Amino acid sequence: MKKIINRKRYDTETAKEVALWSTGGSINDFEYAEECLHLKKTGEYFLYGKGHGLSRWSKSSKDGSSRGWGEDIQPLTEDQAREWVENYANEQYETLFGEVEE
Numbered sequence: 325m326k327k328i329i330n331r332k333r334y335d336t337e338t339a340k341e342v343a344l345w346s347t348g349g350s351i352n353d354f355e356y357a358e359e360c361l362h363l364k365k366t367g368e369y370f371l372y373g374k375g376h377g378l379s380r381w382s383k384s385s386k387d388g389s390s391r392g393w394g395e396d397i398q399p400l401t402e403d404q405a406r407e408w409v410e411n412y413a414n415e416q417y418e419t420l421f422g423e424v425e426e
Contacts, residue, residue, distance in 0.1 A: 325372060327397045334397045336372050339364045342420055343413035347379075354378040361400075361408060369405035371398045 326335045339362035346358040357375030364370070374395035375381035383394030400408065409417050418424060 325395060325397060329397065329399055332368070332399070334362075334364070334370045334399065336360070336362060336397075339370070343409055343416050345412035347375075351376070357381055359408075359412065361405060361413070369400040369402060371400055371408065372396075373398065 326333065326337070328334070341360050342363050343361040344358070345360075347353070347356050349356060354376045355378045357373060357379035359371055359373040362370050362372060372395070373379075373381040374393070376393055377391040379394075381394045381396055382391040384391055406417075406421055409420060
């Protein structure tokens with residue numbers, strides 16, 4: 325997916341995937357969602373997410389009467405990326421951001 329946000333291009337094809345999370349289960353589950361943290365060559369992070377009707381990535385139907393499958397890109401600051409990894413891909417935190425104190 326490609327998207328321009330605030331005059332910057334975000335492209336899942338050219339950015340590096342650094343962490344992945346999903347709700348698990350079937351993609352037919354209305355709460356199903358996937359999120360992938362990407363790192364651009366410029367050092368900027370963004371989240372690519374997709375999901376079904378009850379996920380935060382869902383989209384409204386044209387008439388607004390229901391919600392269905394959707395996808396989007398959300399730019400993140402480094403602090404937001406660190407927080408996302410801490411919450412959703414904790415085992416990769418030190419690999420991505422370095423060792424932390426005990």
